[in-house]
Amino acid sequence: MARMTTKLILLATLVAAAGCAHKRPPVLPPAAGDQPTGSTGNGDAGSIVPGSAEDFKRSVMSDTIHFALDQYDIDATSRSILDSQAAWLMKWPDRRITIEGHADERGTREYNLALGDRRANAAKNYLAARGVNAARINTISYGKERPIALGSDEASWAQNRRAVTVVLQ
Amino acid sequence: MMTKGFPLIALMMALAPAANAQTTPPVPEPAPTPAPAPGATPAPGQSGGLVVDVEGGISAPMGIAIPALPTPEVASTAAGSTDQLGKQLSDVITADLKNSGLFKPLPAGQLMPVPFAQATAPDFGGWTSRGATALVQGYIRANGNGTVTVGCYLYDTAAQRELARQGYVLSVNEWRRAAHKCADMVYTRLTGEGPYFDSRVVYVSETGPKGKRIKRLAVMDQDGFNGRFLTNGQTIVLTPQLSPDQRRVAYLSYLDKKPTIYVLDIASGKQHRLVDNVSLALAPRFSPDGRWILYSMSQAGNTDLYKIPADGGTSQRLTSAPGIDTGGSWSPDGSKIVFESDRSGTQQLYVMNADGSSQQRISFGSGRYATPAWSPRGDLIAFTKIGGGFHVGIMSPSGGGEKMLTDGWQDEAPSWAPNGRVIMFFRSTEGGSGVADLWSVDLTGVNERRLPTPFDGSDPSWGPIRKD
Numbered sequence: 001m002a003r004m005t006t007k008l009i010l011l012a013t014l015v016a017a018a019g020c021a022h023k024r025p026p027v028l029p030p031a032a033g034d035q036p037t038g039s040t041g042n043g044d045a046g047s048i049v050p051g052s053a054e055d056f057k058r059s060v061m062s063d064t065i066h067f068a069l070d071q072y073d074i075d076a077t078s079r080s081i082l083d084s085q086a087a088w089l090m091k092w093p094d095r096r097i098t099i100e101g102h103a104d105e106r107g108t109r110e111y112n113l114a115l116g117d118r119r120a121n122a123a124k125n126y127l128a129a130r131g132v133n134a135a136r137i138n139t140i141s142y143g144k145e146r147p148i149a150l151g152s153d154e155a156s157w158a159q160n161r162r163a164v165t166v167v168l169q
Numbered sequence: 170m171m172t173k174g175f176p177l178i179a180l181m182m183a184l185a186p187a188a189n190a191q192t193t194p195p196v197p198e199p200a201p202t203p204a205p206a207p208g209a210t211p212a213p214g215q216s217g218g219l220v221v222d223v224e225g226g227i228s229a230p231m232g233i234a235i236p237a238l239p240t241p242e243v244a245s246t247a248a249g250s251t252d253q254l255g256k257q258l259s260d261v262i263t264a265d266l267k268n269s270g271l272f273k274p275l276p277a278g279q280l281m282p283v284p285f286a287q288a289t290a291p292d293f294g295g296w297t298s299r300g301a302t303a304l305v306q307g308y309i310r311a312n313g314n315g316t317v318t319v320g321c322y323l324y325d326t327a328a329q330r331e332l333a334r335q336g337y338v339l340s341v342n343e344w345r346r347a348a349h350k351c352a353d354m355v356y357t358r359l360t361g362e363g364p365y366f367d368s369r370v371v372y373v374s375e376t377g378p379k380g381k382r383i384k385r386l387a388v389m390d391q392d393g394f395n396g397r398f399l400t401n402g403q404t405i406v407l408t409p410q411l412s413p414d415q416r417r418v419a420y421l422s423y424l425d426k427k428p429t430i431y432v433l434d435i436a437s438g439k440q441h442r443l444v445d446n447v448s449l450a451l452a453p454r455f456s457p458d459g460r461w462i463l464y465s466m467s468q469a470g471n472t473d474l475y476k477i478p479a480d481g482g483t484s485q486r487l488t489s490a491p492g493i494d495t496g497g498s499w500s501p502d503g504s505k506i507v508f509e510s511d512r513s514g515t516q517q518l519y520v521m522n523a524d525g526s527s528q529q530r531i532s533f534g535s536g537r538y539a540t541p542a543w544s545p546r547g548d549l550i551a552f553t554k555i556g557g558g559f560h561v562g563i564m565s566p567s568g569g570g571e572k573m574l575t576d577g578w579q580d581e582a583p584s585w586a587p588n589g590r591v592i593m594f595f596r597s598t599e600g601g602s603g604v605a606d607l608w609s610v611d612l613t614g615v616n617e618r619r620l621p622t623p624f625d626g627s628d629p630s631w632g633p634i635r636k637d
Binding site: 121 | 381407427448452465469470471493496509516540553581582600601627
């Protein structure tokens with residue numbers, strides 16, 4: 001119980017600090033009932049808390065959109081995915097997200113960092129255009145540092161050219 | 170590690186107790202320049218005598234003998250006995266010169282033992298008959314206070330005369346530096362090129378699976394030895410660069426999940442965040458005078474070049490074109506910057522003045538160009554060429570004379586040796602078990618070799634010749 005209390009206080013501090021940094025009014029800590037059960041979930045679908053990261057993953061078409069080689073434009077499939085993400089984010093207006101931008105291995109390291117940043121920002125801009133407050137959206141580029149498909153073939157590279165939306169716990 | 174000084178000493182004094190007086194040249198100065206031989210054609214920047222043909226070095230490397238360095242008295246030191254060190258010194262000198270591609274050292278089986286008394290009185294005939302055109306001899310002596318004295322002599326065996334000499338007093342634990350210094354003396358005297366063996370490289374040491382590689386900053390001697398880690402691997406670190414004074418490393422770290430640039434003081438281990446409150450700052454490059462750091466910063470997905478005082482301060486924006494401008498590199502005089510930009514649609518190379526004015530594209534071949542690196546000699550720009558694979562190539566600062574030097578599955582991120590004749594880069598292999606390793610290649614494109622790092626490696630940055 002003591003651990004839970006500490007966690008709540010920490011969360012409240014983090015939310016307040018983040019709000020401050022973005023010159024927004026401080027946001028109240030979420031109600032206790034909105035708290036996720038844990039950072040990774042326990043695999044029991046019945047216990048997924050509405051508004052949690054697990055709930056996000058279950059509710060949206062996908063947490064990931066993909067990009068063509070060297071591109072960062074949002075295609076029709078990605079638009080549908082982001083629309084579903086925007087709908088969830090509008091439903092949970094106190095939730096903050098990080099969009100991770102990634103590139104495939106077939107580029108130079110620094111360019112791919114900038115390209116991943118560009119992709120994350122493209123997704124962010126789309127969500128913002130759909131009404132999600134941009135101040136809720138953080139971006140981070142991993143360039144080619146964190147591939148999910150490890151092969152060196154077009155199918156693997158296509159999987160790795162992606163932007164992943166992660167709900168902050 | 171770098172507490173001891175590194176003085177050149179007068180070899181006549183160093184040798185006085187044991188050397189034969191009549192073989193000791195009469196000039197009591199360190200590394201005297203020998204007089205040109207009568208009738209010899211002086212090479213550029215040289216005073217004549219033996220000259221290695223640098224351009225044709227691959228087809229005709231110079232035969233050279235580097236026997237074990239004798240010791241006047243076998244003494245034990247913290248790094249082993251002096252007779253063992255004498256053998257190891259010659260091994261390191263041999264490896265340096267062989268790796269340059271311009272020398273063909275005699276194999277160990279053909280080397281004659283050299284008694285201490287012969288250190289300055291070589292058996293020229295014996296060496297000539299074994300095919301050695303040049304001869305490197307020397308000695309090592311323990312000084313009893315944790316330091317050793319190492320002498321290094323270069324001889325022309327046909328002319329039977331000394332070409333150069335140097336002596337070094339240094340902590341015995343730094344004995345490899347004496348070998349690198351000696352190899353540099355031989356290399357510069359015989360090729361007319363600048364030195365590069367006594368230098369260090371910072372890079373990213375890689376372990377772990379491809380999907381979640383663990384990356385640590387590491388520093389090592391240019392030959393891959395004396396490596397040590399500067400970070401612990403808990404955070405992704407990328408693209409380190411050694412400062413011109415070699416005391417600091419600028420690099421990208423994901424500390425606190427905010428990829429931005431840090432400057433680490435190697436001796437104290439302290440670091441400061443150079444660029445605050447941005448989603449991405451990358452590609453740090455020290456200016457040649459060490460006062461500025463050129464870098465790239467993203468704002469809302471648009472990446473431009475900036476420069477900032479190396480100790481921190483206010484950034485100055487240098488580019489503003491829509492697109493990704495990154496991978497900058499200063500000209501050696503600090504007046505110009507080469508960088509890559511995809512403002513035309515694909516990654517291409519551009520040169521501008523250091524204040525951001527007069528931006529001009531210099532790459533016009535097929536394919537994409539990335540990670541330009543201006544040679545410390547100023548005459549060439551190395552780059553990554555993407556198209557039909559990933560290659561390391563070179564061109565002139567005006568864009569002419571493009572030439573590919575390597576052809577790996579993915580070769581990337583060239584960094585120049587201090588003399589502008591050798592380039593280090595990293596080569597990745599394909600597939601789920603693919604790894605990255607450090608390689609070097611010289612301007613001929615033929616002498617390609619992998620660095621013997623303890624783990625895999627990437628993002629090499631070759632520092633200048635050591636001064637301390």
